[in-house]
Amino acid sequence: MKKRWHILGAGAIGNLWACHLTSAGFPVTLILRSQDKLNSFSDQHGIKLKEELYLADAELADSPYPIEQLLITTKSTDTKTAFNSIRTRISSHARVIVLQNGMGTQQWVREQLPSAEVVWASTTDGAWLKQPFDLVHAGQGYTRMGIPDQECYWLEELGNGFLKIELDDDIAKTLWRKLAINCAINPLSAHFQCKNGELINNPNYLVEMAAICREVEAVTSAAGIKLFDGPLIEHACQVAELTAENYSSMMQDVKHGRSTEISSITGYLCKLAEQHNISIPVNQKYLKKIQELQT
Numbered sequence: 106m107k108k109r110w111h112i113l114g115a116g117a118i119g120n121l122w123a124c125h126l127t128s129a130g131f132p133v134t135l136i137l138r139s140q141d142k143l144n145s146f147s148d149q150h151g152i153k154l155k156e157e158l159y160l161a162d163a164e165l166a167d168s169p170y171p172i173e174q175l176l177i178t179t180k181s182t183d184t185k186t187a188f189n190s191i192r193t194r195i196s197s198h199a200r201v202i203v204l205q206n207g208m209g210t211q212q213w214v215r216e217q218l219p220s221a222e223v224v225w226a227s228t229t230d231g232a233w234l235k236q237p238f239d240l241v242h243a244g245q246g247y248t249r250m251g252i253p254d255q256e257c258y259w260l261e262e263l264g265n266g267f268l269k270i271e272l273d274d275d276i277a278k279t280l281w282r283k284l285a286i287n288c289a290i291n292p293l294s295a296h297f298q299c300k301n302g303e304l305i306n307n308p309n310y311l312v313e314m315a316a317i318c319r320e321v322e323a324v325t326s327a328a329g330i331k332l333f334d335g336p337l338i339e340h341a342c343q344v345a346e347l348t349a350e351n352y353s354s355m356m357q358d359v360k361h362g363r364s365t366e367i368s369s370i371t372g373y374l375c376k377l378a379e380q381h382n383i384s385i386p387v388n389q390k391y392l393k394k395i396q397e398l399q400t
């Protein structure tokens with residue numbers, strides 16, 4: 106019998122991974138936020154995806170069962186509160202995967218669990234929930250995962266479901282690349298309330314995107330991080346083109362009045378810029394604009 110995975114964060118990616126792990130033969134438990142959510146889960150006992158029902162269990166954070174394997178898919182900005190709500194249940198030698206946008210929380214989780222194996226992960230899969238536990242896998246991507254400067258043999262066990270998984274021996278760089286692209290696309294699309302594709306079709310937006318990219322490169326090169334071979338703006342434009350018809354996660358959060366991940370995306374970059382004494386006024390401007398929308 107394979108060991109159970111607990112999933113903290115039952116948004117679209119958490120649901121998608123619950124289906125993947127179930128299809129790979131793991132028992133899965135979703136840790137839900139409220140009794141209402143738990144009641145609505147209990148009606149179907151699983152997650153619907155493409156006419157199939159993937160059976161899983163669900164519980165609240167205060168359930169007594171110990172956690173040996175934990176996948177964290179909360180929004181990066183919710184991580185600390187969610188983690189603290191189950192902290193006493195997590196075994197000190199647990200296997201943990203942190204699969205999120207943004208940066209900062211991966212290091213934080215590792216510090217909280219010094220004897221655990223904490224894997225960092227980044228995905229390009231696209232998914233959304235039609236309603237709770239009724240999932241659409243909108244874009245087949247891949248998930249890269251690894252532990253910085255360490256091998257992790259058990260990750261191979263995870264590859265038998267339907268998602269594409271790649272072991273990454275430079276996961277910190279992968280997360281940086283994702284962060285750089287998110288800095289370029291997310292705040293602009295959220296501010297202008299537009300699809301990703303409009304950022305490259307509207308010359309005024311493109312000028313802003315290019316300025317953001319130059320600032321990101323100034324910070325990463327001061328911090329000794331090599332992003333891409335070519336300029337960041339080229340990669341950001343490629344992603345905007347490939348996802349032209351999509352609304353970024355931040356644009357959707359703003360549209361629905363939800364909190365955004367700006368503090369662990371542009372906010373993380375701005376903190377690093379400050380440490381290196383680099384001025385990044387365009388990123389600062391959008392950090393402030395998006396923060397203002399949330400207050």
Ligand code: KPL
Pocket residue numbers: 206286287290291301344348351352353354355
């Ligand atoms: O990761 C994304 C997001 O929306 O958060 C991008 C790459 C911008 C695709 O929309």
